[in-house]
Amino acid sequence: MILDILFPNRCLGCNSIISADLLICELCFSQIDFIHSGYSDDNFIKEKCRLLFPVENTFALMQFGKENLSRKIIHELKYKSREIAGEILAQWTSERLDFGNQKPDLLVPVPLHPKKLKERGYNQLHLFTEKISEFYNIPFDHNLIRRNHYSKAQALKNRQRRLETENTFSITQTITGKNILLIDDVFTTGNTVASIAWEILKAGNNKINVLVMAMDA
Template sequence: MFLDLFFPNRCLACEEIISANTILCDICEEKLSFSHFKFDSENPLAQKAKLLFPIEQAYALFIFKEENLAQNLLHRLKYGDQEFIGKHFAHWIFDKIKITEIDEIVSVPLHPKKLKRRGYNQLTLFGNELSKLYKIPINHQLLKRNFHNKAQAQKDKQHRTETESLFSVIENPENKHILLIDDVYTTGNTLASIAWEILKHPNTKVSILVVAMD
């Protein structure tokens, strides 16, 4: 109560005072570029991903656009030490789609050097909250990133394709349907690299869920 009085929660966009446990006022939330996709195999994200690797279902919460509010929130989550935003993304997703027939949720790992520098993986709290809401186990040990590479957004188009052997599967996902989660789907090469490693194992399936689709 004391903190609410002297340090009220404020909208991350317009700084209006808002209720606790929210990050945007109602007016600013309406400005978000929600995709309105279903979690299925026919939406635009699924169609793009199918060109690179076999998937069962796909979903993006936002349509990514430069300089918009969704982009700002993602930047705060990833680089602004505001990991709590991922928890709110998970709740927005839970309010919009049903996820069934998934055995494990798996997030794209950071290389240990990048994890140490940033201090957190922006997908960890997000993934943990999805796991809690949907009652689906999350596995933080399935994947290992083998190389410390530049962020996809900082690469030119030629180098964005250099993702072969970037990841290793260090636990056996045999007979499992894996939901891969990431922050932004750009070229799709990172998720494709992971998916093909998982699909080497017998009777595996892959679906994807991202915060935003470019």
Template sequence: MLLDLLFPNRCLHCNRIIDAREMVCGICMDQIKFTHHDFITPNFLTERCSLLFPVRHACALMQFEEDSLSRKIVHQLKYGQREMAGKVLAGWACERLDFAEEVPDLMISVPLHPRKLRERGYNQLHLFTETVAAHFSIAFDHQLVKRNHYRKAQAKKDKSHRTETEGLFSVAKRFENRHVLIIDDVFTTGNTISSVAWEILKAGNNTVSVLVMAVDE
């Protein structure tokens, strides 16, 4: 309580004092460039994914533009030690998602290498995944896919090195006939999600869909 008084939570855009459970104030919500994807209807993310792997559906919550509010929010989640931002983003996603008759069987998030997990202290995708999964009563598994190699954050890598994803992931066990929803924070080149998707597809007669917090156009 005292910390809340001394260091109140502020809107990332206008710096107005807001509830500790929020990221931006109600006024600045209009500054976030939501994609308005509904999951089922094909969109430009579906097209981009389909160039890399067989995808059933793909959906992005926000556009990840340079100096945008969505970029600030995702960076706070990944690098600002604000794990609860994942729950805020999940709430926004739940308001906009419409799985219709295509509810996935299982949700998995792109894993961190154990060393990276120790450094950051949390996987920025876990709370987001768990919140969406609970809302739609979908199972999730944080242990099904593992990252085999430690790598620098994508945001800090030169673009010429972002395609080095061969053998980066593996699945812990064989499973089949599942519709798996892959969760990631930002879709840039798509190479990371593609690497995860192919491991899932190779594990059995599975199909994959994608949900990301933001897409970099």
């Protein structure tokens, strides 16, 4: 209570004081660039994925712009220890994502390397994935995919380094005949998701879908 008084939670948009369980105020919420495209639609992220690997369905919650609120929210989640942002983003996703009759069998988040996980203290996708699992009653597996190499944050890499994804990930267990939903925070080039997708596709007769918090055009 004292900390709330001394260091009140402030809206990421306008800096006004808001409840401790919120990220932005009601007014700023209306300024978020939500992407209004359905899971099974032929949307922009699906077009980009199909250039890289076979994909069934895709969904992106927000547009990731240079100065927009989506970027601020994702940065709070990844770099400022605001893990609770994952739960809030999952709630927003549940209000907009309809799987219809194409509900996946398993949720699989992009993993962090153990060294990066230790540095950050949490995987920014885990709470998000767990809440999506609760909302839709779909099991998740945080350990199906292993990241084999430690690397700098994507934002610090040059374009050539981003393309070097060969053998970045591996499968930790036998999996076949599953309709899998890969979950990531920001879709930029698509190379990270593609690298994981191919490992899952090679492992057996699996299908790949993609869910991201934000899409970087």
